[in-house]
Amino acid sequence: MRFIKLHIEILNWEWYTDANVLRIFIHLLLKANYGFSKWKGYNLQPGQLITGRKKLASELELTEKQVRISLSKLEKSGTISIERANRFSIVTICNWALYQSQTKGKGPAKRPTEGQQRATVIEEYKKNTDNKFDQFWELYDKKTGKKRCLVLWNKLSDADKTKILTHVPKYVKSKPDKQFRKDPATYLNGEHWLDDVVFNEHVKLQSPEPAGFKF
Structure with missing residues (x-):
């Protein structure tokens, strides 16, 4: 059985009262990858999905304008990052690793009591x-x-932390082999989240662009 975790702190989220933004965000949570996968030459990580404005509008019965405005709010607030291609986009949910990670290989666990659940949350x-x-x-x-x-x-400001979480998924995609990534301490100490992300052109040419979706 698959499910998503929805933290109670969402009640204090800046977009909680914006019906369209909330719907789209929960929809993205439900549609995002739980594991690693490959799609037509693109390596997708947990918390990522390939979609498009038209597809989301159709799935949620919203207008494309409503979808575009809502995605813009989510992106500007650092909740998601969007890597746009010619006919589709890769959406990354920036807080996925913390709230949606799952334990693998241990089999089903016993259902905790209410007291145990409360203690775990605290x-x-x-x-x-x-x-x-x-x-x-x-x-x-x-x-x-x-x-x-x-x-x-x-030592970082909250603003820099948000910028880092937006930049890292793009940087990691540009360096799929982790041995070629900077050590994380070097990345932070050198403020490399301010650098442009450069993709290998040869690799990009090897990746076909699927039709049908476009932001």
Whole structure:
């Protein structure tokens, strides 16, 4: 059985009262990849999906204008990032790694009691006061120098943290082989989230562009 986690903090989210933005965001959560996959030459990570404005409008019975405005709000607030191609887009949900990660290979677990659930929620809240670091660590996916990275991360402003979470998925896609990525501490210390992301042109030419979707 597949399901998504919806954190109670969404009640305080800036777009919670915007019906169209909320609908589209939950729809993206439901449609996003739970694992790694490949689609016509594109490597998709957990929390990503390939879609388009027309497709979303059809699925949600909204106008394309409503979809475009809502996606723009989500992107500008750092909730999602969008990598646009000619006929489709790859949407990345920036907080996916923290809230939607799942434990693999352990089989079904016993249902916790109400008291256990409450205790777990409190403990997770305490551990993830700055949960954006966990998002960065999972998205960057080069597990080296975590202690040093955490020290650097805690010196950053909230604005820079949001910029990093928008930049990292694009940077990781440009360096699919993690041995060619900068060490995460080097990335943070050098403020490389301000750099342009350069894709290998040869690789791009090898990836066919599917028809039918366009933002």
